[in-house]
Amino acid sequence: MQFLAKYNTLLQQSPLLTKSVTGGFMFFAGDAVVQAMEAQIAKKNQQAHQYDFRRLGIAWLMGNVFMMPLFHYNFTYALPWLVKRLPFDTSTPFRAAVGSVLIDQSVWACYILCHYLMIINVLESGSVQKGVDAIKNNFVKAMITNWQIWPAAQIINFWLIPRHYQVLWVNFVGFFWNIYLSYISHN
Template identity: 25%
Template sequence: MALLQASKYFFTKHPLIANCMVYGSLYVGAELSQQTIMKKFLSKIPQDIDKPTLGRYAVMGTFIYSPILFNWYKWLDRTFPGTTRKIIVRKLLLDQFILTPILLVLFYTGMSLMEMQKHPFDECQKKFLSTFQRSCVFWLPAQTINFLIVPPQFRVVYMGFASFLWVNILCYIKRQKLTVQKSN
């Protein structure tokens, strides 16, 4: 019970830091679960966990996505208070068609830059549309729950848990090789 009270106090006094810690941990956890399955269970020869990749996911989840989400939902809830059908639809559309494209571009280009890719925008150009389409299928129902049920102070934490599932999808897409087109 003391741990629960301490957590509640920390979320009340330091909501951004608390949300960043939880979201970042879940974001890294998704990549770790992917690597564990791929490298330990599905690989014929068990491989080591790729710690630099975990580090990149930690940076992305903790220092890039978390503050953006924290401030986005704070703004969204302040600008469109309530849970009427009209408000929920407005929040869903803004979230899916304004924020999501930005986050996907940040994900692909940010990861490519941290990986020191020679052409950091290539992966984003090739994977953006299919990823965005998948995100619509996943996030529209997830965000409906978020906006209808989840109290505002726990939106980023909820997003962390939902993102744990989503990042597993992103990790899978990220692992797909880019096809190189030859020009004649």
Template identity: 25%
Template sequence: MIAATKRKVLDGLNRRYIYGRVPLLHTIIFLIEMAVATRIAAKFNTYYAEKPVLTTMVTNAVLGGVADTVAQLITAFQARSQQRAVDDDNSFISIEIHDLDKQKPPAIGEFGHARSSPPPFDFERLTRFMAYGFFMAPIQFQWFGFLSRAFPLTKANPTTPVFKRVAFDQFIFAPFGLACFFTYMTIAEGGGKRALTQKFRDVYLPTLKANFVLWPAVQILNFRVIPIQFQIPFVSSIGIAWTAYLSLTNSSDES
């Protein structure tokens, strides 16, 4: 009985080590990304004046990385909370230990130890999100320029052009952008035509509906108040939560 109690303590310490280590790595990466984003924000006007498209691409990539890191943090904490709940439920079960003095770590899957540990940080997934933001930025840049030229704001009546921009953005660019996102992610993850079809069938329409709930109000503010050089960074900054949602949606469909 004493040996079993000792093993429970050691196993609990090992689980705490695993639970603490993974979110810590996520947090460190998040802080590094935020430091880079802060640096870009401090020099944004200078960079934009010299190379507007490249500045937008780099900014989009960094903010996309922040969003995916937030999503991975959420997943890690969820996994940790779920496993702790399972451990609490099963804490009354006694464990028979044969060679406690050897102090060997549990085998994979033993006591649910390694089998249920939180997921490690996915650097490939982070790279995919940063690459998507990087390469999507020139398209956004051209699109926002088109909207500003097609529907210029006037002092006499600025409201009508804003609503026209929002309507065009939501009914033309938003469906196109989401299609690009899910297509790119599926192909980058190694999926084929079947995986892509399933992705569109399962998550595209629900995500598009969620888009229509959030983004019209954001874009009204964006087109009405924000100067054009800051419109894409503003969208990307507000979009950290949205991109984190997309990341969670995309990864949950994979599982």
């Protein structure tokens, strides 16, 4: 409980910084899990494996700099504004959550997945073409997987989680999602 109280204080004092640092840690942790899995597979196949610390740094950078600021501004400002303009009644918390999920899983998820695939590949390879290829090769499969996980996670988020904790919830669910994204980006 003391951790949550401290997190709450940081969230009130510096919401963007707190969400960004948390996101960077979660992206880093997700890639660390994938690299540990890769090490186990290599060991089982009697192959050498070396941890890629640059890749871990890029994962941290993705969460901290390239993703969480977008989530912060989307959940704090853009999404509430858009939901109020939907052509159906969003006056109850559940209806507002449904509207949020519709926007989140149509426009936002497509954008953020392309954003992730492009930037992670450009940062790792220095090649925009690698980013374009990653989108071509992984987008459809990743989007289908996204739709199997995120609508349920986001209905919980937008209906039950207070707005100031919504990015934290996304980071929690996103830890497992980042494992998947890291895996498809590197295998």
